[in-house]
Amino acid sequence: MSKALIIDDEQQMRRLLRMALESRGYEIYEAADGPLGLQEAAFHRPDVILLDLGLPSMSGIEVLKRLREWSDVPVLILSVRDQENVKVEALECGADDYVTKPFGTAELLARLTVIQRRRFTRQNPEIIVGKLRLDLLHHEASLNAEQVKLTPTEFALIKVLAEHAGRIVTQNQIIRQVWPGQQTDQSEGLRVHINHLRKKIGASGPQIINEPGIGYRLESEGES
Amino acid sequence: MSTYTQATSTAKKPVSAEVVGQFSWGITLIFALSSTCWVLLPYTGYMFAALVFLLAIVLAGVSWNRGPVLTMAVMSALVWNFIFIPPQFTLHIDKPQDVIMFALFFIVAMSMGHLITRLRKREESLEQHHREREQLLAAKHRAELLAESERLHRTLLDSISHELKTPIAIIRTALDGLDEGNPFAAEIDTANRRLQRIVENFLEMTRVESDALKPHPEWCEIGDVLHAATTPLQRDIAQHPLVITGAESLPLLMLDSRLLAQALRNVLYNAILYTPAATPVEIHVTLENNILQIRVRDHGHGIPLESLDQLFDKFYRAPDSPAGGTGLGLAISRGLMRAMKGDIEAQNHPEGGAEFTLHLPVKSRQA
Missing domain, CATH: 3.40.50.2300 (Response regulator)
Structure with missing residues (x-):
């Protein structure tokens, strides 16, 4: 209990x-x-x-x-x-x-x-959110068992969101993890990469939901 | 003396016309003084003229620029030599003591002119510093007052918001605990949602009117704005097919997505409220010449002509409006759009139905 x-x-x-x-x-x-x-x-x-x-x-x-x-x-x-x-x-x-x-x-x-749901533990080099599967060992993503080609930045980005699947992640939290140590404002780059990720994942995979002024939430299909 | 006062009042910024004026006044002054001293020469001796010239240079230095004053110094030295120092009307000087006198006069006149104008410059810049400092202090004070009143206002709004929304939240949570099939619970829920909308509209209107509303533009996708605008309306919009066009091809836009979403949400809610069920609502998005345009068209009966002008006025409600509105939604939309340097307009579509156009200037970037 x-x-x-x-x-x-x-x-x-x-x-x-x-x-x-x-x-x-x-x-x-x-x-x-x-x-x-x-x-x-x-x-x-x-x-x-x-x-x-x-x-x-x-x-x-x-x-x-x-x-x-x-x-x-x-x-x-x-x-x-x-x-x-x-x-x-x-x-x-x-x-x-x-x-x-x-x-x-x-x-x-x-x-x-x-x-x-306990925060992501590193014992398993794999994150699964709905139909999306991230292989952290080989830095590979797949959707419905089909490989999705992601750039290293896109992979880092989807990894942050997937680790917090269903939870809100603020823009700054994402930027700090995807571009560690960067002093310049990365919010523009973040938008660009989110845009690309959404196109690659498509409507069948988990959705990247934006909450204006706050951040992003990755929601697996059928769970919102 | 008109030149004198003029020169003082605008001494900070020498204008060339003014300097020319000072030059001519200087020459005139030397001429007038030489004439006077010439008349008085038999009674006073030629030394008197030198002292009068020096006095004139000192006085001129108090208000005039350096150029005219130094010119006066050189001129008066020459005039003194030429007219007053014997032998008169030659530049030649006989006695060695007169040569020394002339040299001394020249040096004293030049340095006086130089020192006094420099002194005045310094005084002026000090004064200006002082003025600027006072202006800065006053501006700072004003800003502090403004920030304080803004802070008070916000605290007040926050606490009123808390007081009004808490009971609504409690009713909502309590209703969730009741049986879902209970028809009385459904009625309470409908009324509670209506109350919530009224409270939120009033608070938002206050915010829009209080200047406490500051847009925070950031890069965003128009799809996110549309999503944020439509999601809270899902319950109401279900009866109206929503057709969105033009959003796919748009680049990243620099805007406050929260404010725009809210402005759009009110317009959509309005469209839903005023049109028969099952009629579609169309949203068309375009970006041209850095102006983002969102057109919302419904297929209802359109806007009565007599209402077109007052549609965006606070508390205005068109005749035969369905119950449940506050007459604030569109006024808030307009306030939000204007806070973002944009605006909103309404018209009847030639083929029927009302059409609202939200537009605002945006920076864009291809994603």
Whole structure:
């Protein structure tokens, strides 16, 4: 049974989330503010944290930063703010994904499942997302068992997205991994390579979804 | 004295016409002073003229440029020698002490002219520095005030947004816990979504009007903009076939995709709301002369002629509008497009239906 910690100052929201998640088999802990949330996280060691960004006293971003000093537990951001820069900041401080209130329970559960799926482990030199298969040993990609010719940059790009399949990856996170150490702005190059990748993967493979102002999400077909 | 005041007021930037004026005034002054001293010569002696000339040079140096002042110095030395130093009306000087006097006069006149004009220049540049500094300080102060009020405004908007959206979110989550077949739950859900749209429209209108809206252009694909515009409408758009043309061949565009998507979304929502179910909605995208144009055409009854002018006004609702709108959607679209230096227009298509055109200037790059 997974343990989930809900950090939200709205009591009603906590109660509802508890009901929704308990019926899906989660064991729930609650905290009404940041400091309490950090204590609960240290004490119960939850498998996943739902963190509201608009907390009183200590902001959600601050909670996230302190949490990331000692824990890499998956964190899902709950936010009513639609301001993109706050979401991007949260994601770059180590949040795994976000949902914007009001959200449907189905969407919430899908996100939780994806971020709880253990992050990619390097024991297997292969990533599979839907019909797309990446062979990390030979730097080869194939779609429906047919090889897809990718340039080294395109391969590095699809690898980053595939490692985080189903999760949002911010533009900066992608750029840092695909062009490590580059000082110049690579956002233009990123767009160009995404464009090429989309053409090569086509409509039958997993889709590279853009979230304006935030980043990209690789969604395997039939899972969105 | 008109030249004097003129020279002071624009002393910072010597204009050639002004310098010419100073030259002629200088020559005139030397002439007038020599005449006066000539008349007074029997009573005062020739040394007096030298002192008068020096005084004139000092005074001229206070307001005039270097060129005219130094010319005055040279001229007065020559005039003094020629007219006043005996023997008169020759450049020849008899007594050795007069030769020394002449040389001294020349040196004193030149250095006075030089030093005083230089002093004035320095003073002026100091003054200008001071003025610039004050202007900078004032500008900084204004910017700080503006930033502070903007920050306050944003905090207020954020907290109102939080207060209004939280209950809506709670209702939404609670509804998800109810049985899906419950018809009452479906009604609450419809009403809640309507409420959410109204709240979002009001908040967005406030943002559009408050100048807090700053476009952040970045390279993007038009397909992503269309995707972002249509995805949130999926529930509503299902009844209308959506036909998109022209998007495939477009290069990368430099624009704020979030703002454009929102402007387009409102136009699409409007088209869906005002046209009979199952009629198609067409989106045609073109890029010409660095102007991106998105035309949205529906196959409804078109826009009543009397509404065309007010369509984009805040709170305007066309007669016989279906219930559920706020009259803000198109006003927001226009505000967003204008914030991006573009605009939006509406007309009736010659073959029926309404046609909205969103256009904005963009940089493009072949992918």
